[in-house]
Amino acid sequence: MTTMQQPASVTGAVDSERITGYARAINEALAEELRRDERVFLMGQDIGRLGGVFGLTKGLLEEFGTERVRDTAINETFIVGGAAGAALGGMVPVVELQFADFLFTAADEIFHKLAKWRYMHGGQFTLPVVVRLPSGVVGGAGAEHSQSLETIAMHVPGLKVAVPATPADAKGLLKSAVRDPDPVLFFEHKGLYRVKGPVPESPDFVVPFGSARVARPGQDLTIVATGLMVGRAVEAAERLAAEGIDVEVIDPRTLVPLDIESIVASVEKTHRLMVVHEAARTAGFGAEIAAQVQERAFFALDAPVWRVGGSDIPLPQDPTLEQAAIPSADDIVTAAHALAAV
Amino acid sequence: MTTMQQPASVTGAVDSERITGYARAINEALAEELRRDERVFLMGQDIGRLGGVFGLTKGLLEEFGTERVRDTAINETFIVGGAAGAALGGMVPVVELQFADFLFTAADEIFHKLAKWRYMHGGQFTLPVVVRLPSGVVGGAGAEHSQSLETIAMHVPGLKVAVPATPADAKGLLKSAVRDPDPVLFFEHKGLYRVKGPVPESPDFVVPFGSARVARPGQDLTIVATGLMVGRAVEAAERLAAEGIDVEVIDPRTLVPLDIESIVASVEKTHRLMVVHEAARTAGFGAEIAAQVQERAFFALDAPVWRVGGSDIPLPQDPTLEQAAIPSADDIVTAAHALAAV
């Protein structure tokens, strides 16, 4: 599986070990793509003079001007539907919803127009639209500003889905997303914006869709995790290593397309799988991965696929309570013990 | 599992073997609940003088008047959000979207307001709202009028989800839905509206949520199916019976709450499980059932849980093509052969 090795899964020259933040990496990706392709433009609320509620578009108005960095009114159906229309008119829109949860205020535009327009019209059009979706819990934003809704996007055919967990992936996947002819829902994790890591400097650096990354190699148990959960899974893995349980952590990086081969290959080695996600556990993407792995590697599994997911509740607003509603490193360690004991 | 036996799972006297259509059963349920409780009212497009695009509300305007059977404009956010508000004002709204797909045009109202308002406001309110959602393929309605979107409702905490497959269940579950203090998404299958079956006549007849029904008992293989797929699964089972494969078909009837115990009990008997649904296969509720069953009955399974689902494509509009996109009885038979051979 060449896609399993980080260097091999990253195209473009890794020309630097420069350390950069996740938010900064996204900002760079936007700037580079705006420079590269005249058709690219940005649209969303407060992305101009403010630089975005989370600061992701800082400096872009100054470099690219008000035509290409556009502040909209509070009109999510226009932001997404207008992006679809602009794509039909030959542009490559990269739009931001202030919170991923707001995709519900533009759901017809996302799950119908973006996902189906090409198909319904016999393949005559392409819709190269990226919808940036700040996702996940971040410290008291509440039930309608904290969700992880990527599974819904995975269930509705026609949308590609990225869930970057590192600064390098945030940059490389976003650049792939902008260059992709299909609509992409790009779930950035708000809790990762300040996380730093090595990010190649070359403007040619991209991370292809559909290639998983091994965040930590191991022999005894495979953990698949995305977004904020990758770090928690690695932390749990380090603690488990001290007990002699050698965990392999795999980050699929995109859910559509999904690199199931890499996951299956890992499970064939470790014989045990746990999926960890922040999204509500029931009918979350962990279920899909569990279902696919037992379909493809039933006899390789020594124990059921375990799922550690967000509680099946709306997210409480209090920052302490909200943490109790999503998996912690402790939860992962506990689950690993249980799974090892099966 | 008393819930496994049809008579036991149905409360209220089964006072008649009267044969009635699925659509008629829904109509009766609405009329009875309007009669029973003054707070109940209906709202939707064309439900009054026309009696609904699918005729489900015929005659109700005449009996209950324009106050309680209300034609709205084309404003799905009002239909659902207004229902939420009316519930907060003490009413019990039962609203219709003309096609289940249109829940995307009111997604903020469904997945945020209905699902979370009670929770976000500390449990001070109840939202007894029923949203009726004509679902599934019906013969050329196209990509945005044919989907089976119940899995999304299962993934977002705070919503109950009914998926009736028979006239009796359509009536009994709808009456339970109206009496339920929580919001219910009621996915009626458009392809079943003309199907007939026995429906008890008593106005006390209800079908409780969270109780599966054995549509056909069997020993060798369990098939879980919902909606239109129940009939196809039973048809496949009859054909498989001729070959000596004795299939048990289980219809969960509601996805939230889900009667997983009945499914697990069946699998412990048959050791093989197939889930059949019309919804897109990837990240559909079949994945959740597969994941739960292997979690709870891993060592009872002789083979992986098989999933037969809709193709991962937007639905084509042509009536022939659309059938190719969802599971047929043939597909189920073929899958059963494959599964029996594992």
Place this chain on the structure above:
Amino acid sequence: MEIYRKVVTVRFAELRIRDHVETEGFGGFWHPGIGQEGLQVGAIAAMRPEDYLYYAHRGLGYAYAKGMDMVPLFGDLLGRAVGSTRGKGGGTVHFASAEHGVLGQGGTLGSNFVLGAGTALASQLRGDGRVTVVFFGDGASGRGTWHEAALQASVWKLPVVWVCENNGWALSARFEDQSPTPHVADRASAYGMPGVIVDGQDALAVRDATADAIERARRGEGPTLIEAKTLRIRGHYEGDRQPYREDQVKDDEIPNDPVHRLGALIPDEQRRTIDGDARRYVEEAFAAALAAPRPDTSVIYEDVWA
């Protein structure tokens, strides 16, 4: 003359489709546009070939008027491989032609508002001088996407023209029971744009009003809302018996029939030639589509991804 030819061609096509639906049945719903052809053809006559069109669900006049051939249109309706959507958007019809700037239609009413504004934004950004025309019904005017699109289009002065076909009905709902104001155009001032009411049975008047709006848009002065007053002649879909409607229209009594109005302007003989040609064209196109093969089932897996 060209307008007459197109209107009468669309009329024959409408009648041919009705025939087919009545005798052979039909997958999905067919929403007849009969009686509204004049305004559809008239408005589109004011467009340039490169302008963009988002049409509504009432008939096929829009797509034909914008330059598409009847064969792919009938092909869509009949679920044939020659259809512009190859069976994926037939039935309730999502005709499309990138070449003719026919960008399609959403299945949910009102989705065209936001897409149309977006395409107009693309034209503004590219400076390509194109205008986007968006058709919609009086019923669709109730959707919130109208508000979001209209407000943003006005603020940004996007080159888009909104054409409302007010035929008095949204399925079983009378417009006057659904609107607090007598006209859809009364809502234009909320968006600081002109609201123009025009007789939808007068194809030339519609053309002129649309031409003005298009010129305004092209000059960079922003959107215009045109309300063409018309009447829904048939049921909402072919087969709808309209139990909710007391004042049902007999087929032959299209008030101010645009075909007759335009026809009266043309010498008899010439008109008969045009009619004959149009009828023949429609019959041949329909026969060609009917004779074309159905798409192979494998098409359903194509075009999900680019």
Place this chain on the structure above:
Amino acid sequence: MEIYRKVVTVRFAELRIRDHVETEGFGGFWHPGIGQEGLQVGAIAAMRPEDYLYYAHRGLGYAYAKGMDMVPLFGDLLGRAVGSTRGKGGGTVHFASAEHGVLGQGGTLGSNFVLGAGTALASQLRGDGRVTVVFFGDGASGRGTWHEAALQASVWKLPVVWVCENNGWALSARFEDQSPTPHVADRASAYGMPGVIVDGQDALAVRDATADAIERARRGEGPTLIEAKTLRIRGHYEGDRQPYREDQVKDDEIPNDPVHRLGALIPDEQRRTIDGDARRYVEEAFAAALAAPRPDTSVIYEDVWA
């Protein structure tokens, strides 16, 4: 007098919260309502206790004005068990009190429009004589839910009053860059309802305008759109340094400060008593909330289902 008492109490509460946010930090975002208390209290003063309220996110003046005690409000903000939402809706605040008709707030702007219309429909159906008042900002006025709710409410003559707090800003967006018309109230005519502009710094004028609208609604004549002109004094949320804003307001310079305007109508000594009581009440309530225990983690599993 009662209005002054409430306005000044809210002002002290706003200041107390700001202090807390600045010194102790805070979970989530706090959107200060300072400077807008007058219109919030004024409008709500026109409501009966049994009338229904959907408030906006700018401060806590609405909930207090409608009769809620400060302890549950501060409790929500501080994530305490005594909060009206027990930690589930604190932070950006979703205060609620069934008893006081405080029905809450959505996290997505504009969701209150459709809910408000629905609650007004409940009142119409039940004949309970109640009116629903919905607050919203100039920014929220762009959402399509406004259009869907306003149209339906007007057609059905629902007893609802829309109160727009136009403070000139929606986060970093200037109202004049977001609206094609100079006033939100200019949009009322599209819905056949009265649009009233009132000075939002004049609490009594707001009360009177709201009282008229409420009476109209109660008489069954339908909704009214009131636009109260005000100014956002602080950042969008506490901590927002407003890099996008040249004309930042110094805290002490609230133009036409409603506290002073109302205070001037009251004899000095009496005013000092009211101020002292209000300050003490706020301090005690805040201290009580702060001292209250945090909710047990188990509350997160409660209230999902009835």
